[in-house]
Amino acid sequence: IEGVIAVDARDAILFMNERARTIFGLGAARGERKPFLEVIRNVDLHAIFHESRAAGEGTVSRHELRLASPVERRLQVNAVPLRLAADELGVVMVLHDVTELRRLEQVRTEFVANVSHELRTPLTAVHGYLETLLAGALEERENARRFLEIVFRHTERLGRLLDDLTDLSNIELGRVSLKLAPTRLDEVAESVLAIIRPKAESGRVTLGSQLPSDLPPVPADRDRLAQIFINLVDNAVKYTPEGGRVTVSARPVAGGRVEVTVADTGIGIPPADLPRITERFYRVDRARSRELGGTGLGLAIVKHLVLAHGGELWIESEPGRGTTVRFTLPSSGPTA
Known part of the structure; x- marks a missing residue:
């Protein structure tokens, strides 16, 4: 009115x-x-x-x-x-x-600018290396292979970016239909840890878990729940230096819910950045994030998937001490 x-x-x-x-x-x-x-x-x-x-x-x-x-x-x-x-x-x-309309216009403008920037960075690198190869480096077998490997990594990053953009868009528009079924958190978490463990070991980061086998099951889409764990654990490993530790734990809490925690001893997040950390493309250190293969969309996807499951998400961090991400999910009742 x-x-x-x-x-x-x-x-x-x-x-x-x-x-x-x-x-x-x-x-x-x-x-x-x-x-x-x-x-x-x-x-x-x-x-x-x-x-x-x-x-x-x-x-x-x-x-x-x-x-x-x-x-x-x-x-x-x-x-x-x-x-x-x-x-x-x-x-x-x-x-x-028109306050909300102008805010949405600003969000759209920033989103287009961010997407353009994120696409331009790898495309510029791909163009540069291919130009060098066509100019004669293709005949230098050792350099040619190295350049092609770099091009391949950048195209992989572009693929991840487009996949994440599609995922986030579908989630925000309500086009993702969750296939909810009683799901054991410990099984999903352990399967994700098995996937990420080689990466953690190569970076000399200890990956641990505290997942009681008697946790009540949660009504969840198993694939989407795995996606939440992959994004959170992968992030934690990326930003934890050698000798650090990442721990995944879970416990029942009040209100018939289960709380999951992913804690690391990594570089942490400055307090000023915490309120915006789940925004699309928001990064504390853009250069490092790109170097580590991040798309800047992982935490935004996590937030939307947790909310879609009827849960809540909290992030606490201290620079130099590490980051703790907690999320809750409703439980289905006692373990069978």
Whole structure:
């Protein structure tokens, strides 16, 4: 519902609807028959009344204003003159709150810019190496193989990026149908640890687990649950230096839920970055993330999948000490 305000020729308020009072935080206060600036102290809005009268009847004055208080908003304002009497010209103003629309436009702009950047980086490298090969390096067997291996790694990264983008898009649009069935967390977690263990060992990172066999099963899509574990454990291993440790644990908690924890002794995340860490393409260290093969979408996918399962996600971290990711899932009842 739009806010509506009508004033007379002296800018005294004739009418103000409930939505307009809400926009300006007026509560139940009535503004009728009072001067506009006495009720709403906004000179930019007041100036539109004068502009509208000067433009003449039948003309719509259009503006977009930013309100700083009582709540920051973006308002689209349309004003038209209103003939009240032969010698009196008032104004009717319609206010449309476009705050969320502008926020979504900004998100879209940032998303397109991020995708373009993420695609351009490997494509530039692929183009450069292929150009070098075509210029004669193809005849140098040792260099040619090394260059082709680099090109191959970049194309793999492009494939991961496109897969993650497709996954995230489908999850956000509700196109992913979860095949829920009673699932043993310990079995899924151990299968994921077996996949990632060689990578952890090559980086001299200890991978451990504390997964009781009597954990109650959870109603989950086994493949999507594995995807959550893979993203979290893989991230933890990537950002844990040699000699560090990554531990996966789980336990029943109040409310008939199970809490899963993935804790590492890695480099940690600065407090300023924590609130945005699950945003698409948000990275604390972009260069290092790309070097390690990250797409910047893993935690965003994890967040959406956990929420889709009816769970919640928390991330705690301390630079130089490590990161702990916790998520909860509803349980199906006691273990069979």
